[in-house]
Amino acid sequence: MGKISEIMLLKQPEQFALAVEVRTDMNGMSKAIGGNFVRIDSLFKEQREVTTDIPYVEYPDFESLTEQNIRMIIGLKSPKELQGKEDIQSIIIPERKIVSCLHRGTYAELATLYNEMMEWIKSNGYKASGTSIEYYYTGPDAPEEEQVTRVEMPLL
Template sequence: MGKISEIMLLKQPEQPALAVEVQTDMNGMSEAIGKNFVKIDSLFKEQGEVTTDIPYVEYPDFESLTEHNIKMIIGLKSSKKLQGEGDIRSITIPERKIVSCLHRGTYSELAVLYNEMMEWIKANGYKLSGTSIEYYYSNPNVPKEEQVTRIEMPLL
């Protein structure tokens, strides 16, 4: 199916979050994401908090990712600064401009939307920061072709 919203330029406010940095490969991605979402959510519950958005995975320097070398920052946003624990860090996502779009379909189809978003950024005179963030709206039991993902690309 592909893109299900227009590509939008948004101003994102400063936002506290809890996050874990992970290095893995394609085969370990699903497990790393699932395991760390659960771990971070448990820390939220211990502190009596709930997330302010759906879980996200940030891919710093996403254009350099390879099948065997994937760096991810897995996180949940909060309404206030929370305490980190172990490898879970308390972070503040800075206020920034982002380009955002929704996609329905398999993850393998996301490359087409990434390319379209990068072209939009160039055509509108913006510069990409090199980071992409994906928000996964669907649980793993949803058929692959029905999965919904929001992509955000912070700008410089």
């Protein structure tokens, strides 16, 4: 199916989050993401707080990822600053401009959306930061072709 919204330029306010940085390979991605979402959610529950958005995975320098070397920041946004624990850090996501779009379909099809978003950024006179963030609206049990993902690209 592909893109299910227009590519939009948005101003994102400063936000708090709990996040953990992970390095893995393609085979370990699903386990790393799922396991860390559970760990971070448990830390929210310990502090009697709820997330303000759906889970996200940030890919710093996404254009240089390889199947063997994937750097991810896995997180959940919070309404206020929370306490980190062990390797889970309390972070502040700065106010920034982002380009955002919703996608439905397989993760393999996301490459087309990424290319379209990068072209949109360039043709509208902006510069991408090199980071992408994916928000997962559907769980791993949903059929792959029904996966809904919001992709954001912060701008410089």
